[in-house]
Amino acid sequence: MLSPVVSGAAYRRGLFPENQAFASDWIPVGGDHEIFYEECGRRDGKPCVILHGGPGGAINPTMRRFFDPSRWRMVLFDQRGCGRSRPNASLEDNTTWALIEDIERLRERLGVEKWCVFGGSWGSTLALAYAITHPERVESLVLRGVFLVTQRELRWFYQEGASMLFPDAWERFCAPIPPDEQGDMISAYHRRLTSPERRVQAEAAAAWSQWEGDTMSIRGPEARPSKFNEIDFAIAFARIECHYFANGGFFPEEGWLLNNVDKLRSIPGWVVQGRFDVVTPMDAAWRLKTAWPQARFEIVWDAGHASTEPGVVDALVRATDQAYRVS
Incomplete structure (x- = not known):
């Protein structure tokens, strides 16, 4: 077992x-959904797919900067209902399993045999679920802010704990909700x-997004992504x-990801976790490390949840450099 590195x-x-x-481009993926994707870096480079968080977030230019653009062929996409994917904010046919199918459609469309899968927060959840479902298509995994979507984690952040x-x-966060609810x-x-x-949706969405934004970084609310202010x-x-x-x-x-961790044994993995991550506390990452000791596990002691905190950037950039050497 590898000992955890403390950064x-x-x-x-x-x-x-x-x-x-x-x-x-956009590609149709079933029903009314079309997902937007982009390719960056080197056209003939080593392929990777970068999964954004949320669920409900979107890709952004900073996500391209964790990989050396002279060596990697980076693929990013907005998940169903997110970012530039269409229709916006749609919940219809929007599940983890649909997103996994979308990753496979994208891989096949781009002619990729295997790729590095990179994801933080919800992106780590989706990366793990995809790797468990299609281990033969995953060359390596680079994860940050591990989130297993258990009731334990959800209660911590949305009920009592954080x-x-x-x-x-x-x-x-509680202001829009009557005490009896x-x-x-x-x-x-x-x-x-x-x-x-829409007025009811907007009021709730503003409070929900602010709660996450206010807690995501040890640098304080000023580190909250500006997009959280766009209704x-x-x-x-x-x-x-x-x-x-709401649908687990x-x-x-419960615990499906850890229950199926054996599927990851042969996949090289890197896990980066902020010591003071309040959104996805280190308990989940530690449970994953215990179940998957083959992965390299790094604790960043002066970081919270945000991917842009200096110690997290450093750990992720080193991880992608190491993943490049996997063959």
């Missing part, structure tokens, strides 16, 4: 230079985020995220 504040790697997409560390932010915040928010009235983004983010959490991530059983 401190010594010399740290930064993000790779900004780079532009060399191709982009609320004790951020009582001021929690008070704002606050015993089940996910259900209360789900009712509002699926309301036919169209906030509605898609909150609706889809709450939809998945659409997994057939």
